[in-house]
Amino acid sequence: MKDLAHLWIWLTILVLVFFCIPYFFAGTYEPLVFGVPLWFLTILAASLGLIAFALYIILHHWRLAATILGEKDDV
Numbered sequence: 001m002k003d004l005a006h007l008w009i010w011l012t013i014l015v016l017v018f019f020c021i022p023y024f025f026a027g028t029y030e031p032l033v034f035g036v037p038l039w040f041l042t043i044l045a046a047s048l049g050l051i052a053f054a055l056y057i058i059l060h061h062w063r064l065a066a067t068i069l070g071e072k073d074d075v
Helices: 007-020 038-060 064-069
Strands: none
């Protein structure tokens, strides 16, 4: 049950990693947005989103202190 509760975390990471790979723009440099290819802006946004989401997970959901101290984690 604990793993199912954290399924949204893994699904979000999967979606963000999916958008970090520019395979759906293969062989194209158009359309241009602000003088750069759209695939670049897509990858940049997805990468920043992945970094921000990882930071959120580490700061709010990672119970590392309980693991180090050998306590049982109830979450």
